Amino acid sequence: MRRYTVEVGGAAHVIDVEETARDTFEVHVGGKEYTVRLASAHDVAEAVISPEIAPAEADDAEPPVPAPYRPAAPETLPPLVPARLPALATQPLLVEEGFRPELAAPMPGTVVSVHVAAGDRVAAGQLVVKLEAMKMTNAIKAPQDAVVAEVRAQAGQAVGYGDVLVVFREA
């Protein structure tokens, strides 16, 4: 989890952002919880979701964050963040239940076979791509009813986590 403290007009707002998947974030603001899904995992990789923030000074009031997380320093956000924030802000934000146009690799691996072609109509749960990771073949299935707009994965291709395999459009 990453905690951002943003000061607006002298009032401090605490925003907690939890990355639940590369393109999905749980955002806690003012006691409410929002699920934010970014349209493209690739753009997320370039956006400043997890900025490298210098550790806070020793006298900082922020309680120590558990080990796996980088400590966030509320008042010392480097200029880097605001400078690049617009990149994030321009991303279309989709809610949880919305249509997901891109199917991304859930883990690094090798594409074994592709089972759809552009123009195919797929049903939710239908096998789209077989991906081998750690010597195990995983069935990557369609998250929703859709029409295949573009197939980017090729059999034998090595993919990284978050690489887009197939692009969908609404049926």
Added chain:
Amino acid sequence: MSGDTLARLLQGVLHLTPGAVFMLGIGLLLVYLAVAKEYEPMLLLPIGAGCLLANLPLSPMIAEDGALSVLYRMGIGNEMFPLLIFVGIGAMTDFGPLLENPRMMLLGAAGQFGIFGTLLLALALGFELNEAASIGIIGAIDGPTSIYVSNLLAPHLLGPITVCAYSYMSLVPLIQPPIMRWLTTRRERRIRMPYTQRTISRRTRVLFPIVVTLVVGILVPMAIPLIGMLMLGNLMRESGVVERLTSASSKELANVVTLFLGLAVGSTMRADSFLRVATLKILVLGILAFALDTAAGILFAKVLNAASHGRFNPLLGAAGISAFPMAARVVNRVGLEEDFENFLLMHAMGANTAGQVASVVAGGVLLALLGAG
């Protein structure tokens, strides 16, 4: 033809004892499981063959200088074969998923509780402490460690313990899922976990085996042979400068030693030592140890889940055992049953490799506790 000549010609038939016939049946069963069911065929086939060759009447294979006796003295009696297998395992194992997510080490540790639980149960059933400790180690489903520990502590139980460890290893996909489903709620199984792919630097990958060897070696001297060999294999792999040694260790050496090890272990399965009530008890305790290890891992993962406010999938606890990569695959599969987009594989691989390291350490701790060496 005199009766004497006839007896000589038929001496094999005449020396066929009921016990030997039964053991031949066990040998055939192991071969059947390997060939027809493909249960760990790499091990069960040589073990079954070793059992057959050792139990045929008057088998010269187990005479003083028989091939199987020589193999046994060569690598089981002095612990050489399990250690060479560990070099191969180290050369084959990618600790990347564990290094990406070091907290998985906790699950590997939790997966070893069953060892000590079973040890207590075995004591209650009337086994000696050294025997009980050897039986407990089955729980981690770690073949080479089981062989190593039981041969030091209770050599007379080596056959049943090894067969037990390797048979249950092949039964991981059958034994674990019911326990996993029983101990977790549907909601817990559906917890998705972020997978943040971090690039692990070569320096970290090379330092990992060295640091583990030094730290574990100093803390648990009895684990030095096992962890040292495992990490040697991994150091060769990650250093990238001895490709030929890495390749030989993970292929030729591992294959040859597996054949020798299987035959030699099979040859210890003889009627007088195998056909005992103790063997049945070991089979039952072994499966219990395995179930306990799985349960302990899951329960501990549930604690982690509570500590992280519901962001840790408890299924991962089942991967904290040594059976690699079967346990991780089972976790991934059970997770996918509930949600076809919930891929836990990379996390499970981390926990699984942690389980491998932890079971070696647990073996060393047991040996140290019992003052073996």
